[in-house]
Amino acid sequence: MFNCGKKRLLAAVLATAVSSVAQAKTELTMYYPVAVGGALTKVVDAIIADFETQNPDIDVTAIYAGNYNDARVKALAALQSGQPAQLSVMFSIDVHELMDLDAIIPFDEVVTSVEDKAWLQSFYPALMKNGQVNGKTWGVPFQRSTIVMYYNKDMFREAGLNPDHAPATWTELVNMGKKLTKHDVNGQTTQWGAMIPSTGYPYWMFGALAKQNSQVLMNQAGTETYFDKPEVIEALAFWKSLGSEHKIMPEGTIEWGTLRQNFLEQKTAIMWHSTGNLTSVKKNATFDFGVSMLPANTEMGSPTGGGNFYLFKKSTPEERQAALKLVKFMTAPEQAAKWSIETGYMGVSPASYNTEALKNYVKSFPPAAVARDQLEHATAELATHQAGRVRKLLDDAIQSTLTNQQSAEEALKSAQKQADRILKRYK
Numbered sequence: 082m083f084n085c086g087k088k089r090l091l092a093a094v095l096a097t098a099v100s101s102v103a104q105a106k107t108e109l110t111m112y113y114p115v116a117v118g119g120a121l122t123k124v125v126d127a128i129i130a131d132f133e134t135q136n137p138d139i140d141v142t143a144i145y146a147g148n149y150n151d152a153r154v155k156a157l158a159a160l161q162s163g164q165p166a167q168l169s170v171m172f173s174i175d176v177h178e179l180m181d182l183d184a185i186i187p188f189d190e191v192v193t194s195v196e197d198k199a200w201l202q203s204f205y206p207a208l209m210k211n212g213q214v215n216g217k218t219w220g221v222p223f224q225r226s227t228i229v230m231y232y233n234k235d236m237f238r239e240a241g242l243n244p245d246h247a248p249a250t251w252t253e254l255v256n257m258g259k260k261l262t263k264h265d266v267n268g269q270t271t272q273w274g275a276m277i278p279s280t281g282y283p284y285w286m287f288g289a290l291a292k293q294n295s296q297v298l299m300n301q302a303g304t305e306t307y308f309d310k311p312e313v314i315e316a317l318a319f320w321k322s323l324g325s326e327h328k329i330m331p332e333g334t335i336e337w338g339t340l341r342q343n344f345l346e347q348k349t350a351i352m353w354h355s356t357g358n359l360t361s362v363k364k365n366a367t368f369d370f371g372v373s374m375l376p377a378n379t380e381m382g383s384p385t386g387g388g389n390f391y392l393f394k395k396s397t398p399e400e401r402q403a404a405l406k407l408v409k410f411m412t413a414p415e416q417a418a419k420w421s422i423e424t425g426y427m428g429v430s431p432a433s434y435n436t437e438a439l440k441n442y443v444k445s446f447p448p449a450a451v452a453r454d455q456l457e458h459a460t461a462e463l464a465t466h467q468a469g470r471v472r473k474l475l476d477d478a479i480q481s482t483l484t485n486q487q488s489a490e491e492a493l494k495s496a497q498k499q500a501d502r503i504l505k506r507y508k
Contacts, residue, residue, distance in 0.1 A: 107403040109141045112159070112169035114152035114224075114388060124423050132410045139403045149175075149388060160184060160395055167396045168404040170388040173211035174464035174472075176219050177303040181466060185391045187217035191405045200409055203430045205453075210461035212389050214302070220389030221408055222429040223420075226356045227383040227452045227459055228289050230376070234369040236261055236272070236350040247373035248351070251293070251319060254376045258329030261350035274329035275351040276344075277320065281337025283479045284463050284472050285386055286353060289375055290316040292382025292460050298475070303465040304507045308475060309497035317489035319378075321482050333484050355386060356452035359425030363446070372448035374455045381458040387426065418442075427452045465500075466507045474499050 115121045122145055129141045144159075146152035149172040156169045171179070179185045192201050204222055212220030234244035240260040248254035258274030265271050277286050288298055296312035299305060307313060324332040344352040345365050353375065362370065375383050390408045392401060410416060417433035420426060422442050428434050434443070434453060443450045465471045478492035487495075 106138055106140045107399055108165065109139060109168065109400065109403055109407060110144060110159075110164075110166045111141060111407070112144050112146060112152050112156040112166060112171070114147065114149045114170060115145045121424060124420065128411055128416055128420070131416075132407055135410075136403075136406060139406065141407060152388075156393075157182070157184065160393060165396075166393055167400045168390060168392050168408065170223055170390055173220055173222070173225070173385070173387060173389040174462050174468055175391075176212060176214060176389070177464060177466045178468050179391060180214065180219060184394060185219055186394050186401075187219050188221060188392065188405070189217050191392060191401045197405070197409075200412075203432060204412075205430065205456050207456040207459040207461075208385055208429055210301070211385065211464050220391055221412060222387075223390050223408075223412055224357070224388040224424075224426050225385060225429055226387045226426055227385055227455045228286065228353055228375060229356045229359075229383075229451050229455065230351060230353055230373045231344060231358075231362060232351045232371050232373065233344070233347060233349075234371050236347070236368075240350075244369070244371065247371060248376045249373075250376050251378045254351075255323070255327050255329065258323070258351065259327065262329050270328075270331075272347070273331060273349040275323065275353075276330055276335050276340055276349040277323070277353045278337040278340045279320075279334045279480060279483055282386075284475045285384060287317065287320070287475065287479055288384035288460070288463055289353070289382060290320055292384065292458075293375065293378045293380060294319075295379045297460050298463045299461075299465050301461070303468075304504055306463075306465060306471060306475075306497060306500040306504070308478070308493045308500060314489050314493050316378075317479060317482050317493060320479075321489060324483070325485070334480055357387065357424060357426050359448060359452075360423060361425065363425075363448075372451045374451060374458070381455075383455055383459055384462040385456070385459050386462050421449065425449075427456075465504060467503045470503055471500050474503075 113125060125143055129143055133141060146155045152169060153171045153175055156166055159166050188201060192198055201218060208222040208225050212218055230247055232247050237244040242257055242260060248257050261274035263272035291298055291313050294312040294316045296310050298307055323330040340352055340354060341358050343349055374381060392404055412429055414430060414432040414436050417428040417430060418436040418439035421428045421439060428439055433439055474496040478496040481487045481492045482489045
């Protein structure tokens with residue numbers, strides 16, 4: 082009788098243990114930036130809810146930060162204090178810093194199956210440039226963009242310009258910009274021809290101008306910058322001339338954060354901005370607008386931009402596999418298509434544009450394909466070791482030139498010398 086009771090007790094204990102194991106969930110914490118492109122939390126929350134429904138053994142907690150810098154600071158602070166965090170979307174250009182801090186692992190260490198390896202090869206090559214270093218993939222694209230040109234077609238018509246032909250060259254930008262700039266009886270400008278933001282991410286806008294003049298800003302390894310190349314200096318001088326000489330743009334700096342509103346309020350006929358603003362402009366514009374690729378000088382070009390998924394090193398094998406499953410889900414063609422439609426960011430793979438949802442959306446709203454098409458002319462965003470310090474050098478040089486404190490040549494040669502000193506130990 083006693084033995085029988087012990088057996089029943091043991092069976093009950095084993096059953097409870099098995100049940101507990103079966104019910105144990107892998108907990109994931111993901112840091113996510115939401116400052117760019119409007120309120121994205123609902124979109125991300127919906128994707129996570131769908132993932133958890135399909136993967137009941139995984140719980141995901143999304144912690145939202147402000148911009149990309151905020152997300153990086155929050156995530157790294159959490160890791161240093163011992164709080165759990167397995168993955169994050171952070172700047173694609175954070176890759177060298179995160180590697181130097183030994184905070185992340187390459188996806189190659191987690192991707193093992195044939196299916197997973199095929200997935201890792203499925204993204205647009207231009208979007209992978211900022212995530213691949215030394216033959217390994219450290220970042221996978223998700224919230225990605227290029228810079229595109231938004232323009233007010235009604236203003237083009239009023240100025241006698243073809244509303245279906247945006248400026249395709251620097252010369253056209255200047256000539257059309259002059260026709261689009263208006264003044265009142267006192268000579269005050271009431272409508273600007275164009276605006277390019279020079280706060281927030283000036284180095285990003287400048288990367289486009291440099292590429293349009295056939296020069297990149299750094300090497301792939303992030304150990305050299307090319308700020309003092311003649312083509313780069315010429316690009317900055319041209320940017321400044323739009324305000325100081327041609328008068329189609331305000332002199333001095335133009336705020337990143339308020340430019341979209343300036344465009345919506347019809348204070349400027351043209352703006353250069355992230356494709357991440359596309360859905361917001363579509364929803365809020367009270368006028369006919371168009372979207373086009375950026376104009377060329379010697380060639381066309383824009384840097385890619387936005388965020389990549391990263392996997393943190395401080396995680397268990399089970400957590401890494403769960404994190405990989407989440408990243409694969411969020412970058413799957415159907416999810417990427419949904420994401421692109423709801424935010425304006427681009428689908429990160431050719432397969433996403435082959436989904437019925439995105440094919441139909443692009444057919445009904447052609448501007449949704451502009452950023453994708455521009456990838457053919459895209460280059461990597463400025464990314465180096467000591468990225469924050471190097472970017473600030475270039476940002477300061479740009480703003481110093483635009484505000485008439487230094488010439489383009491003086492500012493960029495000084496920035497290059499300082500960048501050389503910072504990067505010397507990484508060569």
